[in-house]
Amino acid sequence: MFDKIMAAQQQAEEIKKRLDTVSVFGEVEGGAIRVTATANKAVTSIEINDDFFKSADKEELEELLLTAINKALAQADQVSASEMQAATKSMLGGLGGMFGS
Template identity: 60%
Template sequence: MFDKLMQVQQQAEEIKKRLDSISVKGEAEGGKIVVTSNGNKHISAIHIDEEFYKSSDREELEELIAVAVNKAIIQAENVHQVEMQALSTNMLGGLGNLFNG
């Protein structure tokens, strides 16, 4: 039983590493603001088109950055859920074998 739990913990660590390497993006204003995140919801970059930056006001820019960040986080959450669902499926399958082996 302990071996199965250690195996699940190892799989969780592997998923965390994989999520660190997955890149997702959230965009606003037709790609003029792009926020990049990894699958663990860590924001790694924010890009603002220079011409858009020069022509927009502060309030508009702040609102659109928030929109892009939220979209990136939603994308990261979707990837995260898929990975965790795979782990749960593996874990439940493994726990079912605990009682048989």
């Protein structure tokens, strides 16, 4: 049983490392602002189109930036949940023998 728990912990660490390599994006205004993050919710870059930046006011820029970040983080949640769901199915399949299944 201990071996299966250790294997599950190792698999969780592998998933976390894999999620660090998956990029997700949030865009607004047709790509005027683009936020890139990892599936572990670490923002890695923010790109703002020069023309949009010159014409936008501070409040508009802040609001759209928040929207783009939230879109990227929501996508990160979806990717992470999918990975965890797949891993859980795999782990439960492997743990089935522990419960007499």
